Amino acid sequence: MYWRLTTSLLGRGVPRPRMIPTGLRAGSGGCSRWEEEKTADGVKWTQLEHRGPYFAPLYEPLPDDVQFYYDGKPLKLSLATEEIATFYAKMLDHEYTTKEIFQNNFFNDWRKEMTPQEQKIIKHLDKCDFREIHKYFVDKNEARKALPKEEKQKLKEAADKIQEEYGYCILDGHREKIGNFKTEPPGLFRGRGDHPKMGMLKKRIMPEDVIINCSKDSKIPEPPAGHKWKEVRFDNTVTWLASWTENIQNSLKYIMLNPSSKLKGEKDWQKYEVARKLKDVVHKIRAQYQADWKSKEMKKRQRAVALYFIDKLALRAGNEKEEGETADTVGCCSLRVEHIKLHPKLDGQEHVVEFDFLGKDSIRYYNKVSVEKPVFKNLQLFMKNKDPGDDLFDRLTTVILNKHLQNLMNGLTAKVFRTYNASITLQEQLKALTNPEDSVAGKLLSYNRANRAVAILCNHQRSTPKTFEKSMQNLQSKIDAKKQQLEEAEKELKKAEDEFEETKDAKAEANIRKKKKLLERLKEQLAKLNVQATDKEENKQIALGTSKLNYLDPRISIACEVFTALIQADEKRWGRGWHWRPLSCWQLKKCKTWSWTRFVLGKPIKWKRKSI
């Protein structure tokens, strides 16, 4: 039996769950307790008490012997100017500082903060020498790492104390962990991709910038001595505890709860419930957009083709963004003619669309997809008489698309397709890849492969880790060594067998058994290493974390035999009750919040890991 709980959570032909306790059954409507608690008027809490944000430490001036040089001569900077100089100095060995936009933005903003005298002297960035400052911080960092154990312990205790004091709030009588309780320290803006604002000065957040949100009757947080809050409000229709406006994009930043909190957990659960609801209507929706490919209205055709991409390729919606304010990235609705190429025939396939564009975080999306003929014809039509820089779907926006989706299913938006397709892919892949007879290592490989299929679908990439080549080599030499040991063991066994042939005594027989056992163990170890190597290589440029955290319904993982096997293997090793190893933190977090999954194995799981 593959599914321990036989819950085909998002799939077709749902087999009935067997082991979910009544009252917690997630089959039809999900967890009724949470649904009951949901209020229609948007109220998110009735009580909220916290200490306010923890402010980034004030600037500590450089020691006198650490100098800044301009045009080869030492120059003592004013405090404010010096602080900004250290931001740049710290980044000296980062690629950012080699980029012209970064340098220009930095220099512009830096000059604005200089005294008039400094402005008169410091006119060119290339005459600035930050190297001594850079070295100072590198050394400081080294020194911190080399600190004796007790000193490190002291630092950790101090950090823990701050976490203890500022890192939690009381929400409706429960102590909940805050996600980001510290204000963002000042520094230079690090945008992703070709960001026009990279290098700009990110200003220090002061209490006077901060809006506090809490309940009226709670102990209102004290601003740091000599300071005032910008505002204190009591808005229980939002979930944030504090907010401020950042100066780069002029957008709001929030202090919110940790994902382990009830508030976030429920939201997460709801998200997957909406995705499960889509499962029931997705066939109808697909049939409809296929019909709409032939609509007389251009608007409908564009909507239908875009939705097809969102569904088939898991593209993001693609909201419009202000030009020149951010990196030039697109999603589905904002695709431009230059982002696709049409090939009537390519590599033995027909109607191939070649996608090449930068998506969120300037991650490249490159894909060649064979599409249905009407889609291909429509794309040709949409591209006719357009320039490369024109919108592919000129009659479509995310607002139009989402309005349409809302009519098809309550709560349906473009992003739900990503969640749905990610989770259903995990489930289907697990079903296709895992085999009950596999070893635990094999099962884990299968799980990772299923996870990987999702990450590829969602285009979750990472840069190859810096240490990849080296650690791969290390692994390979381990494999080689193991192979040699194995050969050795085979010879030994042969020898032992020969000896038994000759002597026929019990001692020799025992020796054979011993050698056989060793051989078995080595074989197992080798297999495990080989699996590891395969996994590592396949995983080189793919990020699994994002899909695990945001797209995969944890109930699918929990219900899957891979985890049952891992838990059993672990019990052998750690004794009963130690279930934290196979269920990694991301799952634990979700499981703790989704209380019903504590009954995955038909019995409550003891949670032992202290960080949870």
Added chain:
DNA sequence: CTTAGCACTTAGGAGCTCCTAC
């Protein structure tokens, strides 16, 4: 309809911690 503002989720990289293998 368009635009701006707001609140929230999703994202990759940095850096830290703790385990494992030597």
Added chain:
DNA sequence: GTAGGAGCTCCTAAGTGCTAAG
């Protein structure tokens, strides 16, 4: 006991999607 590395948390940027105003 220590080096190396996997896997985690932290950080904060960059998306989505909704609402309200004009």
